[in-house]
Amino acid sequence: MADFKQAPAGASNADKLTLWTQNRFPTAFDAYRVHMSEYYAPKAQNIWYVFGALAILVLVMQIVTGIFLVMHYKPDASLAFASVEYIMRDVPWGWLVRYMHSTGASAFFIIVYLHMFRGLLYGSYRKPRELVWIFGVAIFLCLMGEAFMGYLLPWGQMSYWGAQVIINLFAAIPFVGPDLALLIRGDYVVGDATLNRFFAFHVIAIPLVLLGLVAAHIFALHDVGSNNPDGIEIKDHRDPKTGIPLDGIPFHPYYTVHDILAVSVFLIIFSAIIFFAPEMGGYFLEYNNFIPADPLKTPAHIAPVWYFTPYYSMLRATTDPMVNVFCAIVGLAALLAVWKGKLPGLAKVGVVIAAVVAIALLKTFDAKFWGVVVMGAAVMILFALPWLDRSPVKSIRYRPGWHKAVYGVFVVVFFILGWLGIETVSDGKTLMSQIGTVYYFGFFLLMPWWSQLGEFKPVPERVVFQAH
Amino acid sequence: MIKQVLKSIVLSLLVLGGATQAASGGLAWDKFPVEKLTDDASLQHGAKLFVNYCLNCHAASYLRYNRLAEIGLTDAQIKANLLFGSDKVGQTMTVALDAKQAKAWFGATPPDLSVITRSRSAAGQGSGADYVYTYLRNFYRDDSKPTGWNNLAFPSVGMPHVLWELQGERRPIFVTKSEHGHDVQVFTGWEVTKPGTLDPRAYDSAVADLVAFLQWAGEPVQKTRVQLGAWVMLFLSIFTVIAWRLNAAYWKNIK
Numbered sequence: 001m002a003d004f005k006q007a008p009a010g011a012s013n014a015d016k017l018t019l020w021t022q023n024r025f026p027t028a029f030d031a032y033r034v035h036m037s038e039y040y041a042p043k044a045q046n047i048w049y050v051f052g053a054l055a056i057l058v059l060v061m062q063i064v065t066g067i068f069l070v071m072h073y074k075p076d077a078s079l080a081f082a083s084v085e086y087i088m089r090d091v092p093w094g095w096l097v098r099y100m101h102s103t104g105a106s107a108f109f110i111i112v113y114l115h116m117f118r119g120l121l122y123g124s125y126r127k128p129r130e131l132v133w134i135f136g137v138a139i140f141l142c143l144m145g146e147a148f149m150g151y152l153l154p155w156g157q158m159s160y161w162g163a164q165v166i167i168n169l170f171a172a173i174p175f176v177g178p179d180l181a182l183l184i185r186g187d188y189v190v191g192d193a194t195l196n197r198f199f200a201f202h203v204i205a206i207p208l209v210l211l212g213l214v215a216a217h218i219f220a221l222h223d224v225g226s227n228n229p230d231g232i233e234i235k236d237h238r239d240p241k242t243g244i245p246l247d248g249i250p251f252h253p254y255y256t257v258h259d260i261l262a263v264s265v266f267l268i269i270f271s272a273i274i275f276f277a278p279e280m281g282g283y284f285l286e287y288n289n290f291i292p293a294d295p296l297k298t299p300a301h302i303a304p305v306w307y308f309t310p311y312y313s314m315l316r317a318t319t320d321p322m323v324n325v326f327c328a329i330v331g332l333a334a335l336l337a338v339w340k341g342k343l344p345g346l347a348k349v350g351v352v353i354a355a356v357v358a359i360a361l362l363k364t365f366d367a368k369f370w371g372v373v374v375m376g377a378a379v380m381i382l383f384a385l386p387w388l389d390r391s392p393v394k395s396i397r398y399r400p401g402w403h404k405a406v407y408g409v410f411v412v413v414f415f416i417l418g419w420l421g422i423e424t425v426s427d428g429k430t431l432m433s434q435i436g437t438v439y440y441f442g443f444f445l446l447m448p449w450w451s452q453l454g455e456f457k458p459v460p461e462r463v464v465f466q467a468h
Numbered sequence: 469m470i471k472q473v474l475k476s477i478v479l480s481l482l483v484l485g486g487a488t489q490a491a492s493g494g495l496a497w498d499k500f501p502v503e504k505l506t507d508d509a510s511l512q513h514g515a516k517l518f519v520n521y522c523l524n525c526h527a528a529s530y531l532r533y534n535r536l537a538e539i540g541l542t543d544a545q546i547k548a549n550l551l552f553g554s555d556k557v558g559q560t561m562t563v564a565l566d567a568k569q570a571k572a573w574f575g576a577t578p579p580d581l582s583v584i585t586r587s588r589s590a591a592g593q594g595s596g597a598d599y600v601y602t603y604l605r606n607f608y609r610d611d612s613k614p615t616g617w618n619n620l621a622f623p624s625v626g627m628p629h630v631l632w633e634l635q636g637e638r639r640p641i642f643v644t645k646s647e648h649g650h651d652v653q654v655f656t657g658w659e660v661t662k663p664g665t666l667d668p669r670a671y672d673s674a675v676a677d678l679v680a681f682l683q684w685a686g687e688p689v690q691k692t693r694v695q696l697g698a699w700v701m702l703f704l705s706i707f708t709v710i711a712w713r714l715n716a717a718y719w720k721n722i723k
Contacts, residue, residue, distance in 0.1 A: 271697065
């Protein structure tokens, strides 16, 4: 424990109060130093680095608006829809709070997708930041759960049938599926029991986990230090006297003023949506969700909200022929490992047995189940990213030109999968989503191979920075 | 004047928000004249039509009568002219129709109309207001249906033509044409069998007033929202300039 300090003679009352607090709660002052005034971030960070701060802004906004919504919302199947309209019409400023919350959900995903893509561009998940990335992917998972459960609460047709479709996916899991789906719903159909438990998860359980993960994400980041667009460690070059990284600058005030600018630009876009297009053409608030949930009337076309559609496409891409393609891929991979792989004989036997078992399993269970597996794996594979990337450099800046094309196609594929998830199914579109799915997984699973190939550019010793 | 034009532009952007993709089958929707939304006289006329013709089967149970003050009506006017189903202006627009009976009579329960225009938008086809505007103008006499009415925008609809006295009775003229080797029925126009009390242009205008009212009722705050939004944009633009200069001031010494 630190010793009590005495105020010098003639100190002002403000200084005395500060010292009084410091003597009794030094942790707060240490935290300010460690995370703000003496947290040294690379000075070369660019616009891609604003999305972390924006994500915190949106998180806080969702929590605050959520608290006010809960004051008026009724988690009851017979009252929920009307209570949302009550908020929109009769609660003072309720419409603004509700639009902030509904637009905030979509904004959160846009920001988080951009934030994750920044990590992908500059290798921010590489050593020593693996845990930062893992906490981040866990946050993304929580966010998906939070958004999915929150979407049921307005109790419109899309809320209801979207939940019905997604919960039924769990029923496809062999042996335990139907019981698992029953456990999630709390009833044989989506109903009041489902609404109440989703409400509990949406407002208490997941936010608690989310906040804990966000804290872990930030603490772990501040322990290892921020990455930069050059993907080099600023801690390798310190001032010999102070020990401060030469390319580092204090987070506060330099990055706080950056983030204030980013926040105001973000708020312009965000407010433009809230005030001028809160439905965002049916993407942020789906038109069908203005019809109260009706268990007897299935909508002709059920599409999840846009941020889930890339994964939904991958689910729908997994048809019976697609499972055969998976079998062929597993077989080919095993052949290649046996033929080209520098493995001991016993391991080769193991590879062959594993491949045979995998193919047998693929053919045993329904394609619907494998679709669920593919959808889950598409998110889970992100956890493995720190170990999949074997590139000798972290940043895209010093990778071979064709790597940029690989990333570019990945982004395009992700967008196309997202678009296909909104569309109704046709043979051509299913084929497109199948090609997209293969590319998505190929990108990650073949990364240990392709990320090492090509001519890498020399990485500078110090960060590249243009004064502005 | 300029303010009115700006408001019309912004409101029309709102209403047209859904029209982003190419049309896909069915009757093409007509464009609802969005300028009606900024005209209180139209909205009031729409409210009158709504209360007289719709609010017997369809409720607007999230809308309170006294909210009509926002389209320029006083409590006394509402009480004297519009308050048939209730005795307090603070109540919502409910109906006495029993949902089960309605289902037996029409084959479907008449939906609540509070947010009907918001729910009927369709990407590629138009806004919900466009749909309702088209729907209410495409009823025709069809003796093969239980109600004696049918609709081009909603074939075999359960709802009879409530506004028939205004529009009159019509029959669609179909011509059989050969397309890609198939015989198809192509709608070519209307044959008026009994004229209504309004001529076609006056009828379209009356329906537009009614749809304007429904669009307003779907989100009574929408005008305030857009007006407030302009001020928020102005504030944030100024704030962004300040934030930009603040950022530049701090960073100018970083080399």
